[in-house]
Amino acid sequence: MSRVIVVTSGKGGVGKTTTSASFSMGLALRGHKTAVIDFDVGLRNLDLIMGCERRVVYDFVNVVQGEATLKQALIKDKHTPNLYVLAASQTRDKDALTKEGVGQVIDGLKEMGFEYIICDSPAGIEKGAQLALYYADDALVVTNPEVSSVRDSDRILGILQAKSKRAEEGMEPIRENLILTRYNPERVEEGEMMSWDDIVELLGVPLLGAVPESEDVLNASNAGVPVILHEGSPAAQAYEDIVARYLGEERPQRFLTAEKKGLLKKLFGK
Amino acid sequence: MTQPIELKGSVMSFTVLKVHSDDIGQVQHALAEKVQQAPGFFQNVPVVIEPTVTALPPTFLAQLMEILRQNGMMPIGLRTQDEAIRQQAEFAGLGIFDIETGKRARAERAKREKGESCAAAPGKLVLKTIRSGQQVYAKNRDLVIIGSVNPGAEVYADGHIHVYGALKGRAFAGAQGDETARIFVSRLEAELVCIAGLYILAEDIPPAIRGKAVTAFLQNEKVEFSELP
Numbered sequence: 001m002s003r004v005i006v007v008t009s010g011k012g013g014v015g016k017t018t019t020s021a022s023f024s025m026g027l028a029l030r031g032h033k034t035a036v037i038d039f040d041v042g043l044r045n046l047d048l049i050m051g052c053e054r055r056v057v058y059d060f061v062n063v064v065q066g067e068a069t070l071k072q073a074l075i076k077d078k079h080t081p082n083l084y085v086l087a088a089s090q091t092r093d094k095d096a097l098t099k100e101g102v103g104q105v106i107d108g109l110k111e112m113g114f115e116y117i118i119c120d121s122p123a124g125i126e127k128g129a130q131l132a133l134y135y136a137d138d139a140l141v142v143t144n145p146e147v148s149s150v151r152d153s154d155r156i157l158g159i160l161q162a163k164s165k166r167a168e169e170g171m172e173p174i175r176e177n178l179i180l181t182r183y184n185p186e187r188v189e190e191g192e193m194m195s196w197d198d199i200v201e202l203l204g205v206p207l208l209g210a211v212p213e214s215e216d217v218l219n220a221s222n223a224g225v226p227v228i229l230h231e232g233s234p235a236a237q238a239y240e241d242i243v244a245r246y247l248g249e250e251r252p253q254r255f256l257t258a259e260k261k262g263l264l265k266k267l268f269g270k
Numbered sequence: 271m272t273q274p275i276e277l278k279g280s281v282m283s284f285t286v287l288k289v290h291s292d293d294i295g296q297v298q299h300a301l302a303e304k305v306q307q308a309p310g311f312f313q314n315v316p317v318v319i320e321p322t323v324t325a326l327p328p329t330f331l332a333q334l335m336e337i338l339r340q341n342g343m344m345p346i347g348l349r350t351q352d353e354a355i356r357q358q359a360e361f362a363g364l365g366i367f368d369i370e371t372g373k374r375a376r377a378e379r380a381k382r383e384k385g386e387s388c389a390a391a392p393g394k395l396v397l398k399t400i401r402s403g404q405q406v407y408a409k410n411r412d413l414v415i416i417g418s419v420n421p422g423a424e425v426y427a428d429g430h431i432h433v434y435g436a437l438k439g440r441a442f443a444g445a446q447g448d449e450t451a452r453i454f455v456s457r458l459e460a461e462l463v464c465i466a467g468l469y470i471l472a473e474d475i476p477p478a479i480r481g482k483a484v485t486a487f488l489q490n491e492k493v494e495f496s497e498l499p
């Protein structure tokens with residue numbers, strides 16, 4: 001049995017691709033055969049974050065249009081034999097993807113025995129984002145703790161519930177999970193950002209985990225290594241937790257509260 | 271002095287935009303192409319929208335209007351027989367044109383208006399949270415929502431509106447002008463509350479009433495609130 005997981009947000013630049021890369025790496029490292037697809041046609045960057053951009057010969061669009069086979073287009077990850085990347089095309093325009101074509105690719109991946117198929121959605125709520133979520137069984141809704149991001153996540157949840165295949169065919173609804181990224185408890189406490197409990201209350205979706213704001217994310221993506229592999233980094237621990245919880249492990253939430261400042265720090269500031 | 275205004279029946283001609291697709295992205299694309307061919311021609315042109323597909327997504331019209339405006343056109347009305355789309359048009363602020371013209375349409379409408387009273391119809395029941403970008407309309411009746419109305423969502427009823435959850439978006443009761451319509455909410459955090467066209471914005475809602483279980487009603491042409499017992 002395979003599961004199709006869409007990583008989506010509505011708003012751009014909130015951490016979908018970062019999350020797709022680390023989440024799929026985390027699943028693969030635990031022994032699950034995983035494929036991750038970049039739906040952001042025209043703005044290829046999953047392959048950069050995964051560090052395989054120089055090995056892209058054929059891409060997702062080539063497969064959808066029948067110009068290459070899935071086998072030819074799947075790029076095997078350097079770190080684990082369980083992970084494969086299907087890159088987006090930089091040269092085609094967004095209309096190159098069709099519902100039928102995407103469906104065939106996903107069926108093909110299922111036949112090849114992939115347990116998890118991760119779909120890295122483009123930003124927005126229009127065609128590209130709708131295609132990325134159409135075949136999903138599960139959704140990871142990525143949100144930053146700010147009003148506009150939460151609002152967009154709310155919109156995308158409405159679309160998940162109305163325009164996905166599961167919704168259209170009256171099947172059991174998509175399982176929704178919330179991932180808060182770039183979470184900064186200090187700024188939340190100072191009232192500059194929305195708190196996690198307000199966000200969960202508004203969206204009505206269970207929190208899978210929070211990823212703290214961390215410089216390691218940018219460094220990792222510059223190095224072409226998913227941040228989950230960055231040992232000792234809080235962002236890596238957060239994604240590790242998220243993968244474990246997704247697979248059913250109980251782990252207490254972390255990174256949601258600010259560390260208590262010592263008396264000296266309190267007196268002399270940060 | 272002459273009258274300040276005068277109403278005259280007249281027949282004017284409009285550009286009719288037939289919409290054959292319910293994919294807003296596709297429509298947007300096609301429109302942009304058309305406009306590009308003759309940019310000047312579409313500037314400030316009044317447009318009547320005529321969808322030939324049914325079951326449009328709930329925010330389709332609103333999105334389409336926005337796209338038309340972005341392209342310099344002025345959406346003024348809608349021509350369709352589809353009741354669901356007509357409802358969208360009403361709260362998008364579009365005029366409605368009947369497809370059959372003349373007597374027959376008018377006779378039909380008169381029949382409709384005289385016909386079934388809404389008294390017996392139970393309220394429209396929604397068992398989930400209304401999310402940003404979504405709209406719900408209870409025509410000729412009350413609206414009951416078991417769930418919240420999130421910021422950026424809009425709920426309309428010709429009768430009362432009951433929200434058993436938080437009202438964080440916008441609510442319009444008495445949408446056809448019934449000034450006795452009320453809004454009942456378990457938690458008031460609204461962006462806007464409107465009854466029979468008279469509204470109050472978030473910033474004008476008394477802080478003492480925010481977050482409370484309240485009812486909103488009209489008194490002396492003003493939206494007032496009182497706490498529920």
Ligand SMILES: Nc1ncnc2c1ncn2[C@@H]1O[C@H](COP(=O)(O)OP(=O)(O)OP(=O)(O)O)[C@@H](O)[C@H]1O
Pocket residue numbers: 009011012013014015016017018019040121122123181182183211212213214215217218221235
């Ligand atoms: N936890 C984090 N801490 C710090 N920076 C982060 C974090 N997560 C993501 N970023 C940064 O935010 C930016 C956007 O991230 P990413 O590309 O993953 O977002 P996206 O949602 O995929 O964007 P798009 O909508 O353009 O596809 C990147 O520069 C990334 O390094």
Ligand SMILES: [Mg+2]
Pocket residue numbers: 016017018040045120121122
């Ligand atoms: Mg991305």
